[in-house]
Amino acid sequence: MTADKIWTLVQQGFIDTLYMTIPSTLLAYLLGLPLGVLLVITKRGGIRERPTLNKALGVIINFLRSVPFLILLVMLFPITRVVMGTSVGTRSIIFPLFVSAFPFVARMVEGSLNEVDSGLIEAAQSMGSTTFQIIWKVMLPEALPSLINGAAICITTILAYTAMAGAAGGDGLGKIAITYGLNRREYGVMYAASIALVVMVQVFQMIGNILTRVTDHRHR
Secondary structure (H helix, E strand, C coil), X not given: CCHHHHHHHHHHHHHHHHHHHHHHHHHHHHHHHHHHHHHHHCCCCCCCCCHXXXXXXXXXXXXXXXXXXXXXXXXXXXXXXXXXXXXXXXXHHXXXXXXXXXXXXXHHHHHHHHCCCHHHHXXXXXXXXXXXXXXXXXXHHHHHHHHHHHHHHHHHHHHXXXXXXXXXXXXXXXXXXXXXXXXXXXXXXXXHHXXXXXXXXXXXXXXXXHHHHHHCHHHC
């Protein structure tokens, strides 16, 4: 395969990978962020202690996190067909990526919020702040650097999952590296797609690191 064809293939794979990664990450945070907050405030000693609810959420999240993505992808075929209109193709991968990612996001958010100094929360409570005010004005701002760093980790994890898109007829750099590169012994394609994927991961991680430093008031 010529260099021009490899470049064209990798360019399309880059676009397809972003097409799967960005929407699924945003959707995962739309659900995972409030779930993570809920896990923190309902734990024992939390500002809205609800041990039963906390335990039930924990069980569901842990179950979804424990299912390998490829198995989850197959299990969700009927639901994906209803939600996305099809269970095959690049667009259809967004839904299973979202389902596999939001439990991971919830745990990442939970870990970040648990790092917030409990003294700040107690001070806010003593001044009569509502639960929403404590979450919005104390917990989330204080945990912002950790949340951003967690987001960078989450998006790179989702990028890794997109390599399995080919199992559902999806495209992307992962499929190009395996199907067009490894299986057809076009090693130039395999290396080019793999390098492009590594570069994407590094860029997202670098952006995450920069934003983490910028928002971390402790290091100013």
